[in-house]
Amino acid sequence: MPSPYDQEIEDLLALYARQREEAAETRRRIAATTATATDPRQAVKVTVGAQGELTAVEFPTGAYRRMAPKELADLLVTTAARAREEALEMVAGVVSDGLPPGVTVGDLLQGRVDPAALLPEDPALADAVREYVEHGFEGADRG
Template sequence: MSQPLEASAEALVRQLEQQQRSIEQSMLSAGRVTATATSPDHSVTVALNHLGHITELTFAGGKYRSMAPGELSRVITDTIARARNDLLDQLSGAYLRDAPASLDVRAVMSGNFDVAKVMRDMVEEGVATHDSTFARFKTMRDGDAGSGDRR
């Protein structure tokens, strides 16, 4: 491998290691994220963990006792939805700050995303973000391929 190509490869490995450390830190931070929401009438409060699982459902006062079942159900589900939106906002800021801009956090959290598209976007964004390193690496690789220089 030529010296410039080797230096570029080492730079890419360092960048990858730095990104890996950043992702690990983000994952640790995300594991501590929680969200809480209270209904507008303060009759229901919902707490969620970082996975979106309900960890607490509290009924305040006695108003919930006089609600029709459909109304109580709506208040509970709306409050859960507000807590989940808050959770997604927090996770998108902490957990996925290094993710490609095109990544839809809500789609990822709900499982409605195309993994292949995400990977393509990450590669394209990585090339754009680290243009000089990747371009230099590609140029040297393509140049070395034609020279027959194999070390």
């Protein structure tokens, strides 16, 4: 015998499926994120992935040939840092839509917010559905 709450349960399952798909899409968008930075002198061009991993280093001009090794190394490090900052900003833009007002990606990454605190301990359920889940059909109020 079908439950009077079948539609509400189906709606909750559909919502869950949409949220999982949104999470998968967010993951895909993050994985596809890259950022490129070029130093002002055009000696070094660096590309990084979403997590700041170095994916490409280019020397667009011959300017690097006139640089001391330490100067070139420092330029690579600072240019990669700029690319990482840009990648982090891009990732923050992707995930910030799903965060509650006032919470930033930086808050999460720097440990200022507990991710578990962002999710309610009790999921939003209609009272009738909650009663059904907790007590079964026999315990549900048939109103």
